[in-house]
Amino acid sequence: MFEDIEKLKKELNICSLFFDMWNKGNYIDLRGLPDIREIAYKIKEDFMVLPKEYRSIALFNEQFYNTYKENKKYMVEEIDYIFQRFNFQRELTTKILNTIDEEGKVVDKASPNLYEIRKKLEKIKSKISNVISTLVNRNMKYLAIEQPVLRNERMCLAVKQENRKNVQGFLVGKSDSGSTYYIEPEQISNLNEEYTLLLDEEKAEVARILSQIDFELKNKSNIIESNIEVVSYIDAITAKIVYKTKNNFDFIVPSINNNEIYLDGLKHPLISEEQIVPLKIKMDKKALIITGPNTGGKTVSLKSLGIAFFLSHAAFPVPAYTAKLPFIKNIYTDIGDEQSISQNLSTFSSHLRNLKSIIDKSAENDLIIIDELGTGTDPIEGAALGKAIIERLLEKNTYLFVTSHLSEIKTYSLEDERLSSASMSFDLETLMPTYKFFMGVPGASHAIEIAQRMGFEEKLIENARNNIDEDFIKSERIFSELTKSYEEMEKDKEYQKREKFKLEKLRKEYEDKFEKVKNKELEKVDKELKQLKAEMKLIKKDLEVSLQKIKEAEKESNKEILREEMKKIQSLSEKSNDLKLGNSQKKKKFHEIKEGMEVLIPGGSIGIISKLNGEKAVIKLKNNPIEFTFEKDELTPVKKEKKAEKNFNLSVKPSKKMNIEIDIRGYTVSEAIPEVENLISEIISNNYDFGYIIHGKGTGKLAEGIWDYLRKTKNIKSFRIGKTGEGGTGVTVVEV
Numbered sequence: 001m002f003e004d005i006e007k008l009k010k011e012l013n014i015c016s017l018f019f020d021m022w023n024k025g026n027y028i029d030l031r032g033l034p035d036i037r038e039i040a041y042k043i044k045e046d047f048m049v050l051p052k053e054y055r056s057i058a059l060f061n062e063q064f065y066n067t068y069k070e071n072k073k074y075m076v077e078e079i080d081y082i083f084q085r086f087n088f089q090r091e092l093t094t095k096i097l098n099t100i101d102e103e104g105k106v107v108d109k110a111s112p113n114l115y116e117i118r119k120k121l122e123k124i125k126s127k128i129s130n131v132i133s134t135l136v137n138r139n140m141k142y143l144a145i146e147q148p149v150l151r152n153e154r155m156c157l158a159v160k161q162e163n164r165k166n167v168q169g170f171l172v173g174k175s176d177s178g179s180t181y182y183i184e185p186e187q188i189s190n191l192n193e194e195y196t197l198l199l200d201e202e203k204a205e206v207a208r209i210l211s212q213i214d215f216e217l218k219n220k221s222n223i224i225e226s227n228i229e230v231v232s233y234i235d236a237i238t239a240k241i242v243y244k245t246k247n248n249f250d251f252i253v254p255s256i257n258n259n260e261i262y263l264d265g266l267k268h269p270l271i272s273e274e275q276i277v278p279l280k281i282k283m284d285k286k287a288l289i290i291t292g293p294n295t296g297g298k299t300v301s302l303k304s305l306g307i308a309f310f311l312s313h314a315a316f317p318v319p320a321y322t323a324k325l326p327f328i329k330n331i332y333t334d335i336g337d338e339q340s341i342s343q344n345l346s347t348f349s350s351h352l353r354n355l356k357s358i359i360d361k362s363a364e365n366d367l368i369i370i371d372e373l374g375t376g377t378d379p380i381e382g383a384a385l386g387k388a389i390i391e392r393l394l395e396k397n398t399y400l401f402v403t404s405h406l407s408e409i410k411t412y413s414l415e416d417e418r419l420s421s422a423s424m425s426f427d428l429e430t431l432m433p434t435y436k437f438f439m440g441v442p443g444a445s446h447a448i449e450i451a452q453r454m455g456f457e458e459k460l461i462e463n464a465r466n467n468i469d470e471d472f473i474k475s476e477r478i479f480s481e482l483t484k485s486y487e488e489m490e491k492d493k494e495y496q497k498r499e500k501f502k503l504e505k506l507r508k509e510y511e512d513k514f515e516k517v518k519n520k521e522l523e524k525v526d527k528e529l530k531q532l533k534a535e536m537k538l539i540k541k542d543l544e545v546s547l548q549k550i551k552e553a554e555k556e557s558n559k560e561i562l563r564e565e566m567k568k569i570q571s572l573s574e575k576s577n578d579l580k581l582g583n584s585q586k587k588k589k590f591h592e593i594k595e596g597m598e599v600l601i602p603g604g605s606i607g608i609i610s611k612l613n614g615e616k617a618v619i620k621l622k623n624n625p626i627e628f629t630f631e632k633d634e635l636t637p638v639k640k641e642k643k644a645e646k647n648f649n650l651s652v653k654p655s656k657k658m659n660i661e662i663d664i665r666g667y668t669v670s671e672a673i674p675e676v677e678n679l680i681s682e683i684i685s686n687n688y689d690f691g692y693i694i695h696g697k698g699t700g701k702l703a704e705g706i707w708d709y710l711r712k713t714k715n716i717k718s719f720r721i722g723k724t725g726e727g728g729t730g731v732t733v734v735e736v
Contacts, residue, residue, distance in 0.1 A: 001313045002313055002314065005256055014237065015237055015240055019241050019251075026071060028234065032063060036224070039057060051105070054214070055102070055104065057217065057224065058092075058093045061090075068088075086227050089220065099209060099213065114206065118202065125195065128188050132185070142166045156173075156182040156185075157183050161178065167183050169184050171184075240315075249318060250323070251317055252324065254327035254328070262281070262322065262324040263281045263282075263320045263323050263324075264320060264322040265320050265321035266279040266305070267319045268303060268307065277435040281422070283439065285418060286394075286397070286398070286400065287390070287394060288401050288402070288420045289404060289412070289419055291403070291404060291410050291422075293446040293447070294405075297437075298371075298403040298424050299371050300435075301424065327365070328399060330361075332369070333368075334355055334369070335370075364396060365397065367398070367401075372404060372405070373406075374386030374404055375404075384408070386404060386406060386409050405447075422437060422441070425437075432453065448468075592637070593612065595611065597637055599636060600636040601634070607620055609635075617635060660683065660688060661692035662675050662676070664695050665695060673705075676709060680736065683736045691733075692727070692731055692732075694727060703729075703732065707719070715736055
């Protein structure tokens with residue numbers, strides 16, 4: 001538990017940073033690390049350590065190093081600093097892992113000398129094996145066991161006792177029954193001797209290698225202990241994060257400026273989810289008196305409060321959905337029966353001794369928890385003493401939580417404005433505690449009701465009721481009625497809360513349904529737009545065909561075809577007007593139109609207004625007797641100074657400088673390329689000079705994709721971004 005708020009904040013910040021890593025999927029997993037605490041103790045105290053235990057220390061270092069290496073890129077500076085406090089001892093770790101295998105044996109290449117010794121041992125073993133195999137085959141009928149036997153580090157033949165004289169060699173030993181003799185044949189005696197000497201050399205070399213490792217580790221015993229502390233610290237934080245995530249709890253920073261205590265959904269961490277009834281405590285006073293029946297949960301509530309304070313000040317998640325707590329420095333408790341036969345103390349005496357110690361030691365803003373204050377003696381004296389203790393602790397300005405059955409203390413909790421009161425609920429119908437916590441109202445003890453529930457005979461219960469003082473009955477009834485009223489109010493609040501939740505759920509459902517309907521309508525409109533676009537494209541194509549035919553008819557002076565194609569253009573123009581979405585979405589732009597005015601009509605030809613009829617105008621083409629009708633907003637007046645710039649032999653001849661365009665806004669690059677290909681084909685086939693690609697500004701990806709395609713296209717003379725009057729960066733102008 002941190003007594004310094006700044007240190008606590010620092011620790012909570014570290015926990016928060018670790019949680020952020022966890023939340024992003026970067027879990028620091030220390031599972032599988034060997035527990036080397038006992039080995040570290042043996043090294044420090046100079047006890048014997050096994051080779052396998054040396055390897056465990058190396059594995060501890062190696063696995064932690066690998067964990068650090070894997071997660072370093074996700075670590076912020078503060079977390080990296082904690083890991084850097086670990087001394088990885090890379091050289092020593094590598095040496096141990098390369099010296100001792102998983103079985104705890106020193107490997108051949110632990111030193112050049114050991115390698116040579118074991119190489120010689122293998123050669124001699126091979127020689128002995130060859131000789132012994134020959135002798136086994138030769139003396140098979142004299143042997144008790146067909147295989148050679150290793151006895152006292154020497155290779156022997158297991159010979160039957162009665163055949164001893166038939167096999168030459170030295171007696172090394174006998175079986176327990178004496179029926180088998182272990183004979184070292186003369187032919188391998190020298191080899192066995194050499195083998196034994198090499199084994200002694202091997203043991204000495206292994207001992208030398210292990211003693212060197214032992215010496216290095218003993219010199220670094222403090223480093224090993226420090227490393228264990230670092231890993232334990234990180235492991236503890238990881239455990240906090242797991243606990244927080246699993247239970248949906250949170251870390252909190254206790255306030256040094258606010259006395260408010262608010263705990264919603266407070267749980268005792270040792271009670272199972274199936275049995276726990278979460279508490280809700282909200283108070284801005286520094287003291288609380290909890291009353292109510294025995295077995296009703298008062299002590300559990302008291303302990304839950306104490307645990308919440310302790311965990312919040314130890315940088316642990318608080319076991320509540322929401323928590324606000326003030327900063328404290330010490331916690332003092334008096335809970336349970338501390339009767340001591342050896343010290344000749346009764347239950348009451350032990351409580352008094354503890355309470356005196358609390359009063360003497362406690363200071364401002366310390367937390368005091370007292371269970372069943374004033375019990376264990378005469379109720380009147382107990383209540384008087386209890387009130388005096390509460391008064392003294394209030395004077396010291398401590399945070400105080402007390403449970404009691406005594407009516408005087410219950411009443412006192414209502415009379416003193418420095419005190420808050422609370423109670424545990426009791427169901428009078430079932431005579432069972434509900435374990436619900438009610439703030440703001442004291443509770444009755446229900447001792448007789450509890451005795452009745454436990455099976456006491458009715459006559460005894462009735463006598464007990466008759467023995468109670470009338471004033472006490474009235475006060476208990478008042479407390480009981482208060483609790484009942486409060487409980488009903490809480491039930492009503494809970495009902496209102498549920499109804500509000502249902503309404504909110506319904507509102508959300510209707511909003512979701514509305515959104516779905518709206519989206520469906522938008523999809524429908526989108527479908528219609530695509531269909532409209534396709535129809536406009538067909539009209540445009542038909543218009544271009546008609547213009548081409550008009551061009552050819554002008555050359556041949558074929559008025560019949562000319563008239564027919566002009567009618568088609570008129571029909572296509574009307575059809576186009578019917579399809580225009582812009583009529584309902586955009587405000588029409590009208591020019592000032594008068595009879596006799598020269599105007600530019602759709603298709604690029606120039607005509608003269610012969611008649612105005614409402615929103616329509618009758619146009620007579622130059623040098624042509626045919627008249628056409630157009631909407632006023634389709635006509636553009638021709639400025640006088642620009643008349644000479646366009647010279648048409650026939651008014652229906654399309655301009656060489658006429659441009660065509662496509663709008664690919666909203667398309668992907670792959671969807672837009674075919675449209676661009678069609679545009680280029682139309683520009684070339686109709687002898688146009690330019691074409692416009694409207695792609696919009698957006699992120700620029702569509703424009704870049706189109707430009708990349710245009711760079712690779714052979715038929716393109718050049719392309720550029722549109723000028724101010726052409727659409728700017730949202731348009732690309734293509735020249736063929």
